[in-house]
Amino acid sequence: MPKVQIAEKKRPRNVMVVNNQPKLIHFGSTVLKPGVNSVPEKIAKQMAAHPHIKGLVGIEFSTDAPSTTKLEPAKAKELVAKTHDPKLLDEFEKEDERPGVAKAIAEQREAIGPTEEKK
Numbered sequence: 001m002p003k004v005q006i007a008e009k010k011r012p013r014n015v016m017v018v019n020n021q022p023k024l025i026h027f028g029s030t031v032l033k034p035g036v037n038s039v040p041e042k043i044a045k046q047m048a049a050h051p052h053i054k055g056l057v058g059i060e061f062s063t064d065a066p067s068t069t070k071l072e073p074a075k076a077k078e079l080v081a082k083t084h085d086p087k088l089l090d091e092f093e094k095e096d097e098r099p100g101v102a103k104a105i106a107e108q109r110e111a112i113g114p115t116e117e118k119k
Contacts, residue, residue, distance in 0.1 A: 014038045016066040017047065018082065027053055035082040036066050038091075068096040077104040084112050 017039045019025055019032040027047050030039060047053045066088060068076035083089055093105050
């Protein structure tokens with residue numbers, strides 16, 4: 001009997017999109033909060049090509065998913081300070097054990113306030 005190979009399903013790669021606007025930006029079902037956002041690469045490319053989104057000043061596209069571990073502490077703290085997404089802060093906390101970065105994460109959580117799940 002021949003062996004059947006099952007292809008593994010690839011997870012979509014996320015990239016970092018920074019919204020420097022003081023308001024939410026809606027793109028279809030995707031909402032960019034002010035600060036750092038993790039967005040599927042396919043959607044980020046669509047955003048980059050869209051005339052209204054492309055024309056907005058303050059949206060930066062990066063080829064890397066957001067991570068604090070690859071940054072020096074000062075840059076990592078700066079990235080955390082721009083992050084308003086509690087789930088992304090959770091990811092940063094899981095991957096980066098540096099005390100200064102952990103303190104910045106705690107301060108940012110306090111600044112953005114409780115999430116709906118934690119109220």
